[in-house]
Amino acid sequence: MRAISIIKSEHKNLDAVLYSLDKLIEEIDDGKHPDFGIFHGLFTYIDRFLDRFHHPKENHYLFPKLLARAPESESIIRELGQQHTEGEILFVEMLKALSAYEFSGAAEYPHFRDTVLRYTEFERRHAQLEEDEILPRAREALQAADWEEIDAAFEQNEDPIFGKKWNNEFSDLLDKLISRMPAPLGLGDDWK
Ligand SMILES: [Fe+2]
Numbered sequence: 001m002r003a004i005s006i007i008k009s010e011h012k013n014l015d016a017v018l019y020s021l022d023k024l025i026e027e028i029d030d031g032k033h034p035d036f037g038i039f040h041g042l043f044t045y046i047d048r049f050l051d052r053f054h055h056p057k058e059n060h061y062l063f064p065k066l067l068a069r070a071p072e073s074e075s076i077i078r079e080l081g082q083q084h085t086e087g088e089i090l091f092v093e094m095l096k097a098l099s100a101y102e103f104s105g106a107a108e109y110p111h112f113r114d115t116v117l118r119y120t121e122f123e124r125r126h127a128q129l130e131e132d133e134i135l136p137r138a139r140e141a142l143q144a145a146d147w148e149e150i151d152a153a154f155e156q157n158e159d160p161i162f163g164k165k166w167n168n169e170f171s172d173l174l175d176k177l178i179s180r181m182p183a184p185l186g187l188g189d190d191w192k
């Protein structure tokens with residue numbers, strides 16, 4: 001059942017990233033110059049970790065095992081699987097909007113802003129739905145042998161920003177985030 005705590009901690013990390021994106025938008029709204037480097041770093045993290053590891057592990061291990069043991073969960077499992085696909089579509093829109101904003105400037109900001117806020121709201125709701133609907137059902141219905149397989153899959157890939165191996169290409173991004181995030185998440189007194 002270790003996968004449950006891994007999923008929850010990956011959701012918490014995702015939440016910190018979504019929070020950072022909202023804050024970056026807020027600071028541009030307040031007239032600050034956009035920090036494109038941080039946006040690129042956060043988007044790369046979302047692509048590399050969330051879309052390539054977190055969601056596929058749910059799709060390939062957690063959801064099918066739960067479906068087999070609790071067929072009554074079929075509609076919620078289908079809905080969450082569709083949300084993984086929808087989330088990727090929203091992500092690509094946000095990425096295209098970032099590119100247009102960086103290339104063309106302020107005229108493209110309102111569209112970029114919309115895509116980011118839509119994405120953060122969507123992914124937050126998605127993770128919450130999994131925690132409310134899927135994790136409790138899984139805890140109840142899955143057997144030890146199911147967990148063995150699911151746990152092995154979730155233990156395989158460490159979060160590149162928030163995991164233990166901090167010394168990687170995301171280290172600078174993490175340093176930047178920590179120095180800018182308000183306490184208790186970061187060291188900054190306030191979002192500067
Ligand atoms: Fe998910």
Ligand SMILES: [Fe+2]
Pocket residue numbers: 007011054058127130
């Ligand atoms: Fe999830």
